[in-house]
Amino acid sequence: MIERKPFRRILLKLSGEALAGGEGFGLSPQILNYIAQEIAEVKQLGVQVAVVVGGGNFVRGEQFSAEGGIDRSVADHMGMLGTLMNSLGLQSAIEKAGVQVRVQSAISIAQVAENFIRRRAIRHLEKERVVVFAAGTGNPYFTTDSAAVLRALEIDAEALIKATKVDGIYDKDPKKHTDAVRYETLDYTEAIDRRLAVMDQTAFTMCREHRLPIIVLDFNKKGALVAAVRGDNEGTLVGGE
Secondary structure, eight states, rough: OOOOOOOEEEEEEOOHHHHHHHHHHSOOOHHHHHHHHHHHHTTTTTEEEEEEEETTTTTHHHHHHHHHHHOOHHHHHHHHHHHHHHHHHHHHHHHHTOEEEEESSOOOOTSSEEOOOOHHOOOOOOOTTTTEEETTTTSOOHHHHHHHHHHHTTTOEEEEEEESSSEEEESSSSTTTTOOOOEEEEEEHHHHHOOOOSSOOHHHHHHHHOOOEEEEEEEEEHHHHHHHTOOOOOOOEEEEE
């Protein structure tokens, strides 16, 4: 039985597309401010928060390489720069919400962000700062989902919360099937056996091997993040053996 519980340290995974709002490209100031306010409310609970954000609102490496004929490694590094732009925008918005923030990058760009150092990141969290991890893992061929799991494990996060446009994991696409059923909880094996798209396979396998709980929720629902970290029945919890 997978039980809900409150968390003291989380890693929030945001897609780049989410930051673009309805435009599909670039950054939406309104969305940035909304995300910042949600994170600020979580901070008021005394929860330590780290964030990994994707870069798909600027460049999605694999797709860009396939469509543009650009070397995959080059395209992935371009995507990493997209995550850095998103991270800096998010940093500014969160600071305006009254919370201290540090951006740490997996690629060296010292003029605008710290290099990723695990012990320094943990120290920032202990000092009640939000840490935004940019540039994925710093390596091509790895998604920001994998980066999110890696950073969550490195900082000893108690859960990875994946922000999506739906209120959890369903047995089929709820936008196409009115009889789709939402799971309140799932164990890792169930998610694999039922081929449910929780996140990419590498990232999900890491979560299973290290028993890192995943909560998939609708970030557009105001207060959903707060409810999840309090241990309320919000979204779908993936865990177990």
